[in-house]
Amino acid sequence: MPLLQVKNLKTYYQTARGYVKAVDGVNFQIEEGEVFGLAGESGCGKTTVALSIIRLLPPGGRIIDGKIIFNDKNILTMSEEDIRKIRWKKIAIVFQGAMNALNPVIKVGDQIVEAITTHENVSKEDAWKRTEKLFEMVGIDPSRAKDYPHEFSGGMKQRVMIAMALACNPQLLIADEPATALDVIVQAQILKLMRELQRKMNLSMMLITHDLSIIAETCNKVAIMYAGKIVEYADTKRIFRDPQHPYTRGLINAFPSIRGPKRKLISIPGTPPDLLNPPSGCRFHPRCPYTNDKCKKIEPELKDIGERHYVACHMSW
């Protein structure tokens, strides 16, 4: 039984001009101890998937359809009180905006203590001791728990966020672009820390990023999202070695590498679609080099082409 199963998830945003179909029928699952990557470009709906899982959509956002089954229970039908108990205790999340994810007027230690005491019946002193241990674990001097967020650098703040995320020993950690705004060296340090902690604690992790290189070195499995849908979903090595969907191929080819042979960078023509009025049929068809009539009319389904390699494309194969 997988830890998390997302089935046909549809999350739309209501705007003045109509519904933005940010997530439109997404399926995937995360096994225990697995690092699952969700990759895609800006606006493809990957963050919305994360927010749907903990049911914290911004105003206007609504889950229209689907199931999110976590530990055999459907999160989407739970009461507000029940989902509140799952947040952080079972599913913790590290956000993209490391800079602003901590409350500027509360000491960082207190913000972690608060997470612990909300979910566990421990005294403040014990929680504080645990906080100091967490600080050590993520490589920060425990005495700095008494400092305010503005006294930390960007990388340190993200470490604090990771410490906070692990405060209640969650089963699933969602990391939404955890290192994007940071410099390369710090980014590498943060990712390394996350990999180590994941292995040590046998955490299940969902890593959301636009950067395929990060996926390549971190995740076991990966799903590629395009315009609110998953277009390809398989083992990471498989996807990099043998990408099937034209979008995945384009994306991989667009990434420059510092090692290996130097090659011409290839781009995907056109621009990502407006999710208010997504293209008919396959959403990638206006940018796809292999488009035929079927692609314009019929939406391809995500099909297993063997060895749990799923592709949503009429051309396959």
Next chain:
Amino acid sequence: MSLQKLMEEHIKSLREFANTFFKNKFGVIGVAILSVFIFMAIFAPQISPYNPMDVKSIGVGKPFSPPAWIKIFNKDIPDDSVFGIMGTDELGRDIFSQIIYGSRISLIVGFAASFTAVFIGTIIGLIAGYYGGIIDEVLMRFADILLIIPGLPLMIVLAAILGPSIRNIILVIGITSWPSIARIIRSQVLTVKEMKFVEFARAAGCGDNYIIFKHILPNVMPLVYVNAAINIANAILIEAGLSFLGLGDPNNISWGMMLFFAEQYQALLRLAWWYIFPPGICILLVVLSFIFIGHALDEILNPRLRLRR
């Protein structure tokens, strides 16, 4: 989402702007109320049944007569003790006509004083924000002082020294209320100034004047409009206050001045509610209409509050 992107998304052609504006409930209500008063002000001589100030018309009704429709509730009042639709004042003049003529002063003072303040404020905000440094420091320090000094006492002092006239009231309100606008404009200029299109213009060899008028001012104007609307509302309130204190122009009746006379001639003691009620409500409506319009403009032009991630 960057400020720039937000700004761009809300720049539309005039027609589109009008469409958006009239979809905004506040905007429609504001414009509707305001049009009524502007109509009143323009056609005051045609609409008002009597001359509100003319000495010859003293005695059109008895002093302090309640409005005629009061007879619906109390039939015992004799016919010659009621008058018109709003009654009469201490000299028996028609209050309804005064209300109509009063709209002229409110709107004139509101627009003129606000124009003065917005004009000064925008220029000072542009200069302070664009040039920065010591110029900015001096101008903003000066603005801060004017902001911090209690406005009405300062205006009372100025008006008392300058003497009562519409021009002086406009001047006094104008020169004391520019600082808040200057501050807002300045901070927006600081943001726009840092934007890359300004830097590109400099890299292409554009001079300061060109950059200020071609690149910065157009991107500051939305804020100017919003603040002009709010500023008119405040100017109208201040004019009423000054007139109520007896600093109004004695030759032109205004709503504030009506209340000044009401107070002076013991209208409260006589429970002459018909004398006190209408000016206050008119001030409220006009002020509210500008606040509504400002609010609507703000929502359309300055979408910070509307677009949440």
Next chain:
Amino acid sequence: MSEFRGYIVRRTIYAMITLFLTITINFFIFRVMPGDPVSIMVSERILKPAVVEEVRAMFGLNLPLWQQYILYIRNLLIGYLGYSFHWKEPVINVIMERMPNTILLMGVSTIFSVIIGIVLGILAAWKRGTKIDVTILTSSLTFYSLPVFWIGMMLLMLFGYYLGMFPIAGTMSRPPPEGFFERILDILHHMTLPAITLTLISYGEYTLLMRGTLLDVLTQDYIVTARAKGLPERRVLVRHAMRNALLPTVTAVAISLGFIVSGATLTETVFSWNGVGRLIYDAMMMRDYPVLQGAFLIISISVILANYVADIVYGILDPRIRYGGQGA
């Protein structure tokens, strides 16, 4: 910590500059404006010759302007503001006699309006888009748009003249009632209507500000974090959102003090409340310029000092300033 000290030093110096410039502006308004400056400072028609001589000497009215300015500053430092034409006593005495009444009225109504404003603002933001929100917004805007003196007149006519529930004028009954508590009650009785008036016009601004700031804060990333941590909604609101939203409100209270003083001037006039605001009105009607100048100066100085205190409080409340860093 030195950042904080720097902040305090900066604020102190700014307050001093503001004070100095206000005093200077005050000097020039009354000497450079059209009209005979001597007759503004001293009235030979009304005052006794001895007094006239004293005032002339103290202000050096025959000396060049810059020497007058030096004398003016010296006089300020020793608390000499001139001699009232109307009350026939030193201006400072006339003002100080009325100061407590104004402080009392403004203090009470500011406290009430801040509390009401903040509570309604939080409520409106919390129930955003509901009927409660719309009602609070509309009423706040309406009271903000009404002339303060008109609200005073309506209250006075209804509760004073018509229902006779409250006194129609003054600060205290004449003669004052016997006994300490009776006197306090008497003052409160007189103060009710003016205080309500002032509260009504000033609470709206705080409501709108609190609502706006809170809505802004609620979209911040750290609020999403707090929710994601599974905190109950009430705790997110109280512990995480309100603390950040209250900070700007502190500044707003200080900045709006000038606005409240303006309101108080009108309110005191309507209710014949024996304070500095009413004094300004009376002095203006009597053309008692020394009192007008003095009252304006004292009020301005008080507001500047109150602002200064608020700045310091803000610095203490915001850890970004208290412990240095990118704050301020």
Next chain:
Amino acid sequence: MPHVVVISMVDEVLKVINLKKYFTLRRGLLTSLIKREPPKVKAVDGVSFNVKRGEIFGLAGESGCGKTTTGRCILRLIEPTSGKIIFDGKDITNLSQGELKPLRKDMQIIFQDPYESLNPRMRVRDIIAEPLRIQRICKSRREEEEMVMKMLEEVELTPPEEFMNRLPHELSGGQRQRVAVARAFILKPKLIVADEPVSMLDISIRSEVLNVMLRERDTYGTSIIFITHDLSLARHICERIAIMYLGKIIEMGDVETILQEPKHPYTQALTAAVPIPDPDHKREIIPIKGEVPSALNPPSGCRFHPRCPYAKDTCGKIEPETITLEDGRLIACHLYTGK
């Protein structure tokens, strides 16, 4: 007027000598009266390099290393504190903005943020034509329009008629950036500073914009200073590269040499930290810890020494001078100076 191509004797379009830019922290009027010496941020602290004609020269490093400031100083958008900028054989360090104006048509800039780089109230045609108008290039409106149309075609915003009258908000990020490229190239400049021109664009459209830029460069023989934090991208675009750390160039040379065999410990760490889009790749160990210290109080000696795994006593005391190694690279590190 026939376009006279002046072939200069020098094959360098730009020579930067010991460029420094110290920012004085802005303080209130009063604080500056009380304290004598205002704190200074040494954003650029003695940078020397040159750019050959038609070359793409990379300026890379982490945020706050001074790469952007260097780019701005070269164009005199920021006044350098000291040093020399020799552009096209002319010392432009001390020219007034007025004297600089005619030279401005030979040097241009492309920015990172596609949303901030175009005035939201101007139409595409006006945005692209702005440099023409400032420099008074065109004699008639028709000539101007033709040039704008030609430029739009070159950056593949076709048909040009369709894009001419658009406002920036009617364009996608990639299209905006192409407008920025068109605007920068319309005067056929000799040098363009491209400050992270694609880092805010989605990966799938990056190369399109880059390719447009590179093709323009080939057409006009423009030199480009390519400022970037992305070493993988730099590798694919640049011919030579300079790695900056806290206001100094610590290693400079041919891009493949520097990135494949980095010699400076910082460059080694930086290249090792770049993630590789290949799941089979085994990550190298990054030997350094911590983050970049503040430029307000840079470390003494070699600025990298507190984080350097090979730091010796000398590193904290003596600043390493820049030396040339046999393979032609320049490096500033005591491991190679022999001290």
